[in-house]
Amino acid sequence: MDIQLTQILFQIINFSVVLGVLTFLLYKPVIKIFDERAVRIEEGQKAAELAIKIKDELDREKKKAENEHKTERAKILNDAQEEAKKRAQEIISTARKETKEEQSKLLDSWKEEKIQLIKEAKSEMTDAIIAISAKVIGKTLDIKTQQKLIDEEINLIIKNI
Amino acid sequence: MINTLKVTATSAIELTPKQAEIIVNAVEKKNTHGTKIELSQVVDPSVIAGIKITIGSEQIDATVITKLEKLQTQLRENI
Numbered sequence: 725m726d727i728q729l730t731q732i733l734f735q736i737i738n739f740s741v742v743l744g745v746l747t748f749l750l751y752k753p754v755i756k757i758f759d760e761r762a763v764r765i766e767e768g769q770k771a772a773e774l775a776i777k778i779k780d781e782l783d784r785e786k787k788k789a790e791n792e793h794k795t796e797r798a799k800i801l802n803d804a805q806e807e808a809k810k811r812a813q814e815i816i817s818t819a820r821k822e823t824k825e826e827q828s829k830l831l832d833s834w835k836e837e838k839i840q841l842i843k844e845a846k847s848e849m850t851d852a853i854i855a856i857s858a859k860v861i862g863k864t865l866d867i868k869t870q871q872k873l874i875d876e877e878i879n880l881i882i883k884n885i
Numbered sequence: 886m887i888n889t890l891k892v893t894a895t896s897a898i899e900l901t902p903k904q905a906e907i908i909v910n911a912v913e914k915k916n917t918h919g920t921k922i923e924l925s926q927v928v929d930p931s932v933i934a935g936i937k938i939t940i941g942s943e944q945i946d947a948t949v950i951t952k953l954e955k956l957q958t959q960l961r962e963n964i
Contacts, residue, residue, distance in 0.1 A: 874934075878907055881911075
């Protein structure tokens with residue numbers, strides 16, 4: 725087989741043309757697409773990093789707000805409990821005072837009532853004693869004693885007339 | 886016209902004439918106006934014993950019931 729120099733030359737030229745065309749029409753656009761994709765990826769990564777950073781910041785803010793909220797809530801709750809304790813103490817104190825006063829009043833009233841009842845009982849007893857005495861004296865005195873009493877009283881009366 | 890002084894003697898039993906006489910005499914001695922004494926007797930068992938003499942508007946009460954009533958008043962006051 726003979727090696728034809730022209731043919732080799734022709735093949736070299738042909739290959740060079742194909743290579744040039746391919747480089748211009750395929751390689752460069754593909755490289756450009758890859759570069760653009762790389763830029764997009766990089767931008768995406770940057771955006772993602774920024775988003776993560778913002779998210780972290782927001783999380784920190786949220787946590788801080790939650791802590792502040794929690795502290796404030798605890799303070800409000802504590803204040804409310806203190807106030808409630810104070811109010812309860814006041815109410816109990818007032819109630820005790822009022823109960824004591826009421827007890828004292830009732831005791832005084834009861835004592836007065838007791839004294840009054842004793843007085844009434846004594847008065848009734850006195851009335852009964854007098855009534856019984858009157859009946860007993862009336863039944864015990866005979867005519868002779870009656871006359872004697874009348875004589876004695878007349879003697880006393882005429883001295884005073 | 887002779888004036889009359891009414892004297893009332895109240896007792897649980899009737900007075901004896903002597904007792905009535907003593908009362909009349911005592912009132913007459915006291916009475917210097919020469920008025921006539923008119924004694925009326927009232928028997929009231931509720932006085933129990935003793936005597937109550939009323940001379941005009943004046944009253945001398947020496948009945949047992951009055952004494953008991955006074956005692957009752959004193960006892961009530963001391964309760």
